[in-house]
Amino acid sequence: MPIVAQSTETTDWVSRYADEVVAEWERRAQESKSATDVLTVASGLSPSGPIHLGNLREVMTPHLVADELRRRGHTVRHVLSWDDYDRFRKVPHGVAGVDDSWAEHVGKPLTSVPAPKGSPHPNWAEHFKAAMAAALAELGVTYEGISQTAQYTSGVYRAQVLHAVRNRAEIDAVLGQYRTRKPAKAPRQQKPVDDAELAAAEGSGAAGEEDSSGGSVGYFPYKPYCGRCEKDLTTVTAYDDDSTELTYACTACGFTETVRLAEFDRGKLVWKVDWPMRWAYERVVFEPSGVDHTSPGSSFQVGGEIVSAIFGGRQPIGPMYAFVGISGMAKMSSSKGGVPTPADALKIMEPQLLRWLYARRRPNQAFKIAFDQEIQRLYDEWDRLAAKVAQSAAGAGEGDAKAVLPADAAAYARAVGTAAGELPRTPRPLPYRTLASVADITAGHADQALRILGDFDPRQPLTSLDEVRPRFDRAEAWINTQVPAEQRTVVRDEPDAQLLASLDDADREALRLLLDGLDAHWSLDGLTALVYGVPKQLAGLAADAKPTAELKAAQRTFFALLYRLLVGRDTGPRLPTLLLAVGADRVRKLLGA
Structure with missing residues (x-):
């Protein structure tokens, strides 16, 4: 419909x-x-x-x-x-x-x-x-x-x-x-x-072109293409209104020709x-x-x-x-090579998202299309809108804080389909940033990607990558074509023995709490609660404690330690996704269990 x-x-x-x-x-x-x-x-x-x-x-x-x-x-x-x-x-x-x-x-x-x-x-x-x-x-x-x-x-x-x-x-x-x-x-x-x-x-590309091809005849609104070299570097030198006889000369090759404009079709206004x-x-x-x-x-x-x-x-x-605009790229024109085309955008994003970017902004409003990390934020925004539209359709009232605004609902409707019907969509649209992280970590191994995504939600396990396509394919293409090699994620093969040996008692206790909770929290939501909860436990806070500046600082320090032990740098994909990708046994090995 x-x-x-x-x-x-x-x-x-x-x-x-x-x-x-x-x-x-x-x-x-x-x-x-x-x-x-x-x-x-x-x-x-x-x-x-x-x-x-x-x-x-x-x-x-x-x-x-x-x-x-x-x-x-x-x-x-x-x-x-x-x-x-x-x-x-x-x-x-x-x-x-x-x-x-x-x-x-x-x-x-x-x-x-x-x-x-x-x-x-x-x-x-x-x-x-x-x-x-x-x-x-x-x-x-x-x-x-x-x-x-x-x-x-x-x-x-x-x-x-x-x-x-x-x-x-x-x-x-x-x-x-x-x-x-x-x-x-x-x-x-x-x-x-x-x-x-x-x-x-x-x-x-014609906005700045000459508005006449006339020479001695004065203004002339028609420009012939040369009969010898095919170029439009021609000047009309004579024209008779009664017979429509036209003579032109080509400045490129010197060719001159007389034709009857009433029978001539090799030129344009x-x-x-x-x-x-x-x-x-x-x-x-x-x-x-x-x-x-x-x-x-x-x-x-x-x-x-x-x-x-x-x-x-x-x-x-x-x-x-x-x-x-294109995030991170200089001003472009189609007369220069290397500019992103719609085909380029559709390699890394679904048609619905690209349609939405044009539908939600008035024509006189400038906007940007992201080829860099910003695409993840755009997808998050798109998914939030989709959830609000679905909630509104299920009966959320106008006074509901999560109710979608009419103009936003209209932009969404124009993005997901046309008067002829809906565009094909991903059956299970998992978060783009999660799919990108999985694609990054698995480096083209479909079986590994399916294993990780299968643990995403144990209540509704994924049985085939087709359920997350084409979004997964777009995220994989983004990782492979737009993310610099130095920013790609490479999981360590062996534990960092030197770093593990240098840890103090507080760091060792944090790792123990994480490792002890892996099996009971092995899902995306569970691991999210676990990695954020370990610093709370160390501080003697309840699991639902509101974050303070000190707690946030402790969490950042803990996250950086995990990244160094798992991928050898201070940052990387979201930790819950990374842990799922690495697998429980390998996590235990790299964290010194």
Whole structure:
């Protein structure tokens, strides 16, 4: 059954935008006899390189709004324009199978650039589209993908191209208003996500492109790709409006050609005309925009005037979306290699968690995606929310301190499923930090991992790792790919005889109390109570004694001793998990029993 978000009662941002989209759609229906029953939202991505987690906001924002509208019973079309007919601007660094020789393809359409060496895909664009499409499928994002290469080269936009060229003087006048203005500051955003901010709004990468290909003919909103070298380093030198005869010259290879634009499909409208043309063609009601496209005088603002004045359409409503940060990594863009992509994130976290990160924050709020230790805290927060939602569903009242807030419940519902139903989930979602510790300690030995996790809860023993998958696999991938080797846990093979010999009577008594209680406390909860309880016993305190500064200090000292004896350093995985992983017999050996 679909997960139903409380759209009429929540104040979450998705519901508010859905309300605005319906209102705008109804206004358009009243004003136009050609209105349709299908409500269109849109995204645009350029496969110019790895499509990173900032670009994902371009898709997730309209996806979440579209899904809310579907929950309400509307027929929604989510158009995802693959801007694969954009020019290849520069060679991204750090992409496997790519070297400096790709620089010879700068200026060509992305679909005319060879794929990286070893790729099974026919060209550059398809190579990077494939990884994103697979990630979107795993995230439960449904959309209608439109290749702009196919649209332009098949002549779908031919009428729109000819219309724009006929009205080039009017387009030039609109653009001229901004060329003569003093550049305005971009809209102020909230404070970026420290030094790990990510410019999420690269869009097609065309925001800064030239808005004309005209030479002696003056302003010209269409740019041909060269018939010899395929590059867009061309200048239109002559055009006849009656015959649509167009002559261009290529500055890259010197080739000159005369064609009839009414029959020519090897080129595209410049970005500031192309985007509003598509708004009108697809009847887009909602589309978010990145920072580079929404600052004053940029393509979104100019496009709003061009779409109405030239194409008889309307600018979509939609927010400007903010930065997405990556914990511990520098500011990124998709023109550089080594940036985390949605596929990278889905290797270490479940789709529900990644969806939640985008659903719980308004588009204009920056947030971070953790690839470091912070992922454990995020998972803890997610699991607490899941428990509160379950408790609320079981009948917790609004006055209950643990009752989930409506907006939080809505974000949770949008994360775990769509209007079509729930996403596949882990049957027994044990704590991520516990699974990561087990994966760290067992180093790929599935039988050992099952033994340890089987002792996690003796009342409901685990019988197969499938019960904790895919979360366990994600935690294992995080350990293997994101945790530095020096931070990995290696249990000692032999006791530290020198350290054991140096212990004072208090330390020896602490170890004795721990060892004596192992069998009776052999579960995660039991061992937790035991390791925290030993310092209490030594201090003559009751097991339920409230912690004091002195007690906390004693516990930290005891924990450090255990870590040194078990793994040879002062810190490590949570001690109860570590003890379960090491096993009672080996613990006794290493602690000098």
